[in-house]
Amino acid sequence: MKRFSWFNATSLTLGFVFLYMPMIILVIYSFNASKLVTVWAGFSTKWYVELFHNEDFLAAAVVTLKVAVVSSTFATVLGTMAAYVLVRQGRFHGRTLFSGMIYAPLVMPEVITGLSLLLLFIGIGLDRGIVTIILAHTTFAMCYVSVVVSSRLTTFDHSLEEAALDLGCSPFEAFRLVTLPIIAPAIISGWLLAFTLSLDDLVIASFTSGPSATTLPIKIFSAVRLGVSPEINALSTIMIGIVTVGVVSASLITKRAAVKRARDEQSAERS
Amino acid sequence: MASAPRSSGIKHASTAFAPWEDPDAKPLIQFKNVTKKFGDFTAIDDLTIDIYQREFFALLGPSGCGKTTLMRMLAGFENPTRGQILLGGQDIVAVPPNKRPVNMMFQSYALFPHLSVWDNIAFGLRRDKLDQDKIEERVAEMLRLTRLEQFAKRKPHQISGGQRQRVALARSLAKAPKLLLLDEPLGALDKKLRNETQFELMDIQEKTGTTFVIVTHDQEEAMTVASRVAVMDHGKMIQVDTPAGIYEAPNSVYVADFIGDVNIVEGNATVQGDRVHISFAEGADPIITAFDQPISDGQRVSYAIRPEKISVDREPLADRANHVRGKIEDIGYLGDVSTYHVRLPSGGLISALMTNSRRLARRDFTWDDEVWLSWTDTAGVLLTK
Amino acid sequence: MRRLILIAVPYLWLVALFLIPFLIVLKISLSDVALARPPYFPQLDLAEGWAGIKAFLSELDFENFVFLSTDDLYWKAYLSSLQIAVVSTLLTLLVAYPIAYAMARAADEWRPTLLMLVILPFWTSFLIRVYSWMGILSTEGVLNRFLMWTGIISEPLILLNTKIAVYIGIVYTYLPFMILPIYSALEKLDESLLEAAEDLGCSRLQAFWLITFPLSRNGIVAGCFLVFIPAIGEFVIPSLLGGSGTLMIGKVLWEEFFSNRDWPVASAVAIILLLILIIPIILFQRNEQKAREAGR
Numbered sequence: 047m048k049r050f051s052w053f054n055a056t057s058l059t060l061g062f063v064f065l066y067m068p069m070i071i072l073v074i075y076s077f078n079a080s081k082l083v084t085v086w087a088g089f090s091t092k093w094y095v096e097l098f099h100n101e102d103f104l105a106a107a108v109v110t111l112k113v114a115v116v117s118s119t120f121a122t123v124l125g126t127m128a129a130y131v132l133v134r135q136g137r138f139h140g141r142t143l144f145s146g147m148i149y150a151p152l153v154m155p156e157v158i159t160g161l162s163l164l165l166l167f168i169g170i171g172l173d174r175g176i177v178t179i180i181l182a183h184t185t186f187a188m189c190y191v192s193v194v195v196s197s198r199l200t201t202f203d204h205s206l207e208e209a210a211l212d213l214g215c216s217p218f219e220a221f222r223l224v225t226l227p228i229i230a231p232a233i234i235s236g237w238l239l240a241f242t243l244s245l246d247d248l249v250i251a252s253f254t255s256g257p258s259a260t261t262l263p264i265k266i267f268s269a270v271r272l273g274v275s276p277e278i279n280a281l282s283t284i285m286i287g288i289v290t291v292g293v294v295s296a297s298l299i300t301k302r303a304a305v306k307r308a309r310d311e312q313s314a315e316r317s
Numbered sequence: 318m319a320s321a322p323r324s325s326g327i328k329h330a331s332t333a334f335a336p337w338e339d340p341d342a343k344p345l346i347q348f349k350n351v352t353k354k355f356g357d358f359t360a361i362d363d364l365t366i367d368i369y370q371r372e373f374f375a376l377l378g379p380s381g382c383g384k385t386t387l388m389r390m391l392a393g394f395e396n397p398t399r400g401q402i403l404l405g406g407q408d409i410v411a412v413p414p415n416k417r418p419v420n421m422m423f424q425s426y427a428l429f430p431h432l433s434v435w436d437n438i439a440f441g442l443r444r445d446k447l448d449q450d451k452i453e454e455r456v457a458e459m460l461r462l463t464r465l466e467q468f469a470k471r472k473p474h475q476i477s478g479g480q481r482q483r484v485a486l487a488r489s490l491a492k493a494p495k496l497l498l499l500d501e502p503l504g505a506l507d508k509k510l511r512n513e514t515q516f517e518l519m520d521i522q523e524k525t526g527t528t529f530v531i532v533t534h535d536q537e538e539a540m541t542v543a544s545r546v547a548v549m550d551h552g553k554m555i556q557v558d559t560p561a562g563i564y565e566a567p568n569s570v571y572v573a574d575f576i577g578d579v580n581i582v583e584g585n586a587t588v589q590g591d592r593v594h595i596s597f598a599e600g601a602d603p604i605i606t607a608f609d610q611p612i613s614d615g616q617r618v619s620y621a622i623r624p625e626k627i628s629v630d631r632e633p634l635a636d637r638a639n640h641v642r643g644k645i646e647d648i649g650y651l652g653d654v655s656t657y658h659v660r661l662p663s664g665g666l667i668s669a670l671m672t673n674s675r676r677l678a679r680r681d682f683t684w685d686d687e688v689w690l691s692w693t694d695t696a697g698v699l700l701t702k
Numbered sequence: 703m704r705r706l707i708l709i710a711v712p713y714l715w716l717v718a719l720f721l722i723p724f725l726i727v728l729k730i731s732l733s734d735v736a737l738a739r740p741p742y743f744p745q746l747d748l749a750e751g752w753a754g755i756k757a758f759l760s761e762l763d764f765e766n767f768v769f770l771s772t773d774d775l776y777w778k779a780y781l782s783s784l785q786i787a788v789v790s791t792l793l794t795l796l797v798a799y800p801i802a803y804a805m806a807r808a809a810d811e812w813r814p815t816l817l818m819l820v821i822l823p824f825w826t827s828f829l830i831r832v833y834s835w836m837g838i839l840s841t842e843g844v845l846n847r848f849l850m851w852t853g854i855i856s857e858p859l860i861l862l863n864t865k866i867a868v869y870i871g872i873v874y875t876y877l878p879f880m881i882l883p884i885y886s887a888l889e890k891l892d893e894s895l896l897e898a899a900e901d902l903g904c905s906r907l908q909a910f911w912l913i914t915f916p917l918s919r920n921g922i923v924a925g926c927f928l929v930f931i932p933a934i935g936e937f938v939i940p941s942l943l944g945g946s947g948t949l950m951i952g953k954v955l956w957e958e959f960f961s962n963r964d965w966p967v968a969s970a971v972a973i974i975l976l977l978i979l980i981i982p983i984i985l986f987q988r989n990e991q992k993a994r995e996a997g998r
Contacts, residue, residue, distance in 0.1 A: 054807050057800035058816070064797070065823055065877065068834035071844055075837060128712035138709060147716040153983050155935025157952045158972045161959060162723035165969070169726055185719040188712070208394055209427035211414040213492065214444030218704060223440075227431045246827050249937055253959075263829050270829075270942065274837045282830040289826045297818040310475045 069286055076279035093280040103265060103281065109176060110245060110262040117183035118240035124184065125191025125240070126233055130221075132192065133199040151189045159186055160253030167254065174256030182254040183247065187240035194239060198232035334544060335559075336369035343406070345370045345496065345528055346391065351400035353386055353552075360386040361397070362552035373522050373529045375543035377536060377575075383552040384532045388498050391530065392421045405495065415444070420494040424501040426485035428473040434484050435460075435469040441492045459487040462521060479510050486518070490525060499531040503538060515541050536576050540564065548572050564623075569702040573621040578656075580627075580667050582620045586612050586699070593699055595620050598663030605638045608699045622697035627669035627690050629657050629682065638694035643667065645686045657682065659690055731969035732762035766970035776971065779949040780978065786865065786940075786950060787933040790872035794929050795922065797873055798880035802921075803914075805881070806888035817885075824878045832871050832942050839867050839943070863945025871939040876932070880925035887921025888914070920993045927986035935975055951975050 076094075080087030097103060128148055132141075151159060163182045167174060206228065210220035226233075248263040255261060262281075269275050336342040344367035353361040360383045368374045376384040389395045390402060393414030401408050409417060420441070428437055438459050442452045460466045463483040468476050473484065482502065489497055502518065503511045519542050522529050533539050539546045540560040547557040548571075556568045567573035570581060582604065584597030593612055594603035597620070604620055612618065633640035643659035646666070650673075657669045669690055682688060770776045805816045823831060838844045839861040846858040861867050891914060899909040937952035944950065951971065958968040 053800075054804035058804045058808070061797070061801035061804075062819060064874070065820070068831065068838055068874070069823070069826070071838060072830070072834040124712045124715055127708055128716075131709050131712065135705065135709060140713070143721075144709075144713055144716070147713075147720050149987075151720060153931050153979065153986070155932070155952060155975060155979070157935055157937050157955045158727070158976060161955065161968060161972055162727045163719065165726045165730060165965070166719070166723035181719060185715070188715070192712075203425055203427060205423040205425050205427040206429060208392075208414070209421070209423055209429075209488075210440070211394075212392055212419075212421045213441030213488070214415045216415060219444070224429055228429075242825055246829065248829055249956075263827070266829055266833070267938070267942075270833050270836065274833075274840070278833065279837075282827070282833065285827055285830060290822065293818065293822045293825050297814065301814055307474060310472075314471075314474070314476045314480075315478070 069282075072279055073283045073286060076276065076283040078276060078279075081276060093276040094284075097277050097280045097284075100277065102260075103262070103277075106260050106262045106265040109259050113176060113179050113183060113251075113259075113261060114241050114244035117180045117244050118187060118237050120180070120184040121187035121191050121240040122233060122237040125188035125236055126195050126229075128188060128192040129194075129196035129199055133196050148189050148192050151186045152193065156247070156249035157253075160250040163250070164253040173258075174254060176259040178254045178256070179251050179259060179261065182250050183240075183244040186250065187243050190239050190243060191233075191236035194236040195229060195232050198229050202229065334371070336372070337367065337545065342369055344368060345372075345405060346530075347401070347403040348387075349401040349403065351390070351397045351402060353383075353390065353395060354398045359552050361390075363400075364552065364554055366547065366554060366557065368528065368530060370528055371526055373519065373531070373542055373544045375539035375546045376530065376532045376549060377539040377546050378534065378549035379575075380534060382549040384549050385500065386552075387549075388421070388500060388530060388532050391496065392419055392498055393417050418495045419498065420489040420492055420496075421498040422485050422489040422500065422502050424504060426473075426481050426505075428481060428484055428488070430473050432472075433469065434465060434471050434473070434476065437473070437484055438488045438491050440488065445492065455491055459491050462490070462524070463487040478505060479514065482506060482514065486521065490521070490527065493525075494527065496528045496530065499529060501533055502531060503535075504533075511538070518542055540576070548575060566698060567621060567700070570619050570621065570700050571702075573698065573700065578624050578668065578670075580622050580624065582622070582665065584618065584620065586616045586618045587614050588612055592694060593618075595699075598661070598665065601661070601663050602640070604697070605694045606697050606699050607695050610699070610701060612699070612701070616701070619700040620697050621700055622692060624656060624668045624670035625654075626696035627667065627692045629659070629669050629671055629688050629690060631681070631688065633689040634691035636693075637691035639690075639692050639696075641667070641690045643688060643690060645682055645684055645688055648682070648684065657688075659688060727969045727972055729762070730966055731766055731973045732764065733966050734763075734765065766966045767974070769967065770970055770974065775949075776951075776954065776974075779951045779954045780974070782949040783934050783936075783951040784978070786868055786872070786948075787930050787936075790869045790876075790933055791926050791930045793869055794873045794876055794880045795926060798877055798925065799884060799922075801877075802881045802884035802888055805885050806891070813889075820878050820881050820885075828875060829938060831875050832938055835867065835871055835874065835943060836862065839870070862943065863947065865944070865948055867943035867945075868940055868948055868950075871943045872929070872933050872936065875939065876929040879928040883924040883928065884918055884921040887918040891917055920989065920996070923989045924986070924993065927982060927989065931979060931982055931986065934979060 077089050077091065078086055079090035079092065128144075132145055132148065160182070163178075163185070164174075167178050167181075172178060202225070206224055207220050210224040211217065215223060246263065247261075248267050251261045252264055252267075255264060266278055266281065269278055336344075346368040348364055348366045351361055351364050352359065362383075364383075364387070376387060378384050386395060390397055393409070393412060396410055402410055404417070404419070429440065432440065435456055438456045439452050442455055447455075456469075457466075460469055463486055465480060465483055465487065468480055468484075473481055476484070482505070486499075486502070499518075503514055506514060515538060518529075522542075531539070531542065540563075543560060545557060546560055546563050548555045548563065550571060556563060556572045558566070563572060563576055567576065573579045574581065582595070582597045584595040584604070587594045587596070587603070591607065592605050593608045594605055595618060596603040606620060628634055628637070629645075633642075641659075641661055643661045645657055646660045647658040649656040649658075652673070654670050654672055657671065659667050659669060661667060667690060801820075805813065805820070808816055836843075840846075841858045841860060841862070843862070845861070846855075849855045850858065861870075895913050895917075896909050899913050900906070904912060935952045936950060937956055940948045940950040940953050941956075944953075952975075955968050955971045955975070958964050958971060
């Protein structure tokens with residue numbers, strides 16, 4: 047019997063109120079007709095209309111999406127390779143340095159990562175813009191991807207790869223036909239993580255972006271520095287909405303798959 | 318009983334399947350002075366062995382004895398540190414696993430979870446670039462052999478453990494390998510299913526004529542399925558013989574103790590004609606036994622006798638060479654048989670096994686009864702190792 | 703050959719875009735500020751060969767670090783960052799533990815949903831989550847209006863642009879990082895251990911202190927590091943919620959770089975920030991290592 051008491055119920059309720067209240071308030075105030083965020087002046091969608099007419103925001107959103115798609119794809123490829131090297135390739139010269147370089151960016155303060163990349167780009171004379179942001183995001187996101195993928199690879203039954211070799215696959219075929227399809231969910235979540243990190247990033251993008259390319263977080267940051275703005279509330283609401291739909295549907299899909307799998311396994315044992 | 322061809326008894330009839338006794342027979346697999354080290358750890362220690370075509374060869378031993386390493390060297394997943402491994406006379410050490418005519422059934426089955434039963438079985442055939450209809454024909458044959466026809470479209474998680482085991486077998490047999498390696502093939506099944514599957518495995522081995530090498534830690538399983546059993550310990554072969562040979566004529570205390578129940582008595586030997594007398598306790602009559610190895614007087618020896626070779630009676634049996642008096646300390650009732658633990662006056666404990674041919678109420682002995690244990694002079698084995 | 707490519711590609715990428723940039727920071731932190739572009743001196747001139755390298759090395763010095771240690775702005779910023787990180791880590795632990803505990807004790811069919819609800823904010827923009835508190839904490843904000851409406855206070859509290867706001871911001875944004883490791887430690891806890899403890903004479907509270915709490919230690923330690931390490935170098939939260947009065951080292955670095963354009967000093971600040979972080983990072987790795995070994 048689980049010990050579920052009023053104490054647990056209270057902490058859960060208060061905890062989730064704390065986690066969600068600020069976002070709910072933000073969503074509510076995005077429909078406020080008044081420009082003064084603190085006064086409720088009736089329901090209106092005018093901030094959304096204004097947002098969609100704000101060329102600056104739209105341009106920044108396009109840049110952000112481009113950066114996120116490209117950098118998360120690169121990061122997924124590189125991160126998966128790195129994970130495979132770490133988990134499967136055994137010892138080689140400089141392995142310690144390699145795993146250090148994978149884990150260090152995860153704990154490195156963003157200000158330092160951003161600063162160091164900026165100094166590099168200036169040093170080699172690379173003009174700052176969308177390319178430099180992509181390079182920067184790929185680098186730090188690949189480390190996250192490699193952590194996600196390598197944690198899947200370590201629980202991966204090594205004998206599956208051996209079975210593929212035993213049945214006549216070359217090592218590369220074994221990876222393509224067996225390993226890759228099985229770790230695909232981890233690679234996809236790695237990609238999603240990289241994508242979100244890139245969408246989200248303010249600090250590193252601020253260091254590595256130039257006048258030619260501004261991302262949405264940079265725009266938002268410079269707008270909200272001056273105070274609360276209803277347009278940003280509207281933008282936030284849209285972003286929160288997309289994430290919520292995404293996360294909730296992903297969790298429903300995995301839950302349904304898990305239920306189906308459990309049912310299959312049960313009926314298999316009975317037959 | 319559908320069974321792999323195999324000999325029974327210590328001396329083999331000439332018609333029995335026993336290529337290892339034929340000096341002209343060419344072994345399929347030869348290990349020549351193979352040593353495998355993992356860092357400082359020696360997994361296989363200067364091991365030499367021949368395995369013949371159509372054999373069902375069992376590698377038996379506790380975990381860490383090197384049996385899995387031996388098998389993985391055959392599959393090509395490990396390379397020997399020293400020595401040669403020959404398959405059909407050719408050194409295969411340099412051949413990668415995907416180029417060897419050897420297939421393996423993995424302990425975890427290693428079924429590809431994203432592929433159906435049919436695709437799992439076809440996996441190896443596809444690698445050989447066979448024609449589609451050839452593949453279909455062969456997969457159908459394998460499904461028939463393993464009675465999996467109606468599960469062809471299912472994924473591995475949609476079938477039971479026993480069915481998964483058969484898919485793994487079908488997949489590894491599909492390429493018609495010269496040699497099939499089975500790593501604890503029945504380890505994941507429950508006892509009842511395991512017994513059924515053992516006979517099925519022997520049946521399939523006979524039908525396909527493939528050479529099987531099985532790794533197991535379950536001595537009963539090894540005894541049931543194998544034509545020969547190799548008992549391993551610390552990277553060395555202790556004894557290689559038929560199941561009956563291993564059981565009835567163990568060559569060491571280790572083997573005697575590892576296979577089945579056994580009473581081990583230590584004592585000093587005295588040769589008296591064609592028999593050896595072993596005095597094992599002050600004031601007790603010596604044990605009289607036949608022997609087949611040179612023994613010197615006063616040598617310290619071990620004597621191994623199986624419980625079922627010892628008879629428990631009120632009076633000593635006149636036709637047996639050995640008699641010992643003792644008191645019943647414990648009775649283990651197992652239904653078909655009972656084990657009697659008899660305490661000797663010298664303090665030693667001997668277990669004896671009697672068939673319960675009568676119902677419980679009419680059984681002869683109970684706790685603390687004084688009884689006589691009797692056995693012949695050929696029932697036990699004299700061991701010097 | 704394939705193996706070589708497989709290793710070389712991510713390896714070289716990280717050397718080029720992580721290791722080398724880091725070495726550049728190290729180098730610039732030892733250089734002098736100059737009115738040039740790039741605004742620091744000396745420049746390494748490889749064309750002059752070995753003599754160039756020697757000349758370059760002789761120009762490097764610890765001047766920037768000496769400067770940092772003499773100007774108490776930096777001392778204060780480092781100490782204040784440490785203090786804010788420690789306090790907010792402890793606050794996060796206090797908030798997270800009951801939530802994680804209640805989640806682990808919730809019915810099986812509820813747990814995936816609860817877990818999703820904790821993870822969801824993590825996928826939401828960090829910036830937006832911090833921003834959402836600006837509207838709540840301001841003098842005219844939702845919280846003050848609510849408190850005045852209930853009559854608890856008569857004058858609005860000044861919350862925004864104070865350390866309190868920074869604490870709230872850190873607790874709020876890093877809460878999932880604390881909940882998840884504690885939850886996964888508590889979830890593994892065998893219920894029969896508590897029953898055994900009670901059977902042996904513990905009260906429920908004693909059973910919690912003697913069994914549950916020690917067994918969730920690994921999760922607590924992991925969670926604390928996951929909050930503490932990023933909190934020290936935090937930039938967004940102090941700049942949006944902390945106002946000009948809150949000193950944090952991430953913010954100082956940003957300002958040195960963007961406002962004062964003093965690259966050598968910014969680099970030196972970065973190096974010292976890293977030195978401060980090395981100890982908790984190593985401790986964290988040790989803890990993870992131990993947890994992994996214990997898990998086997």
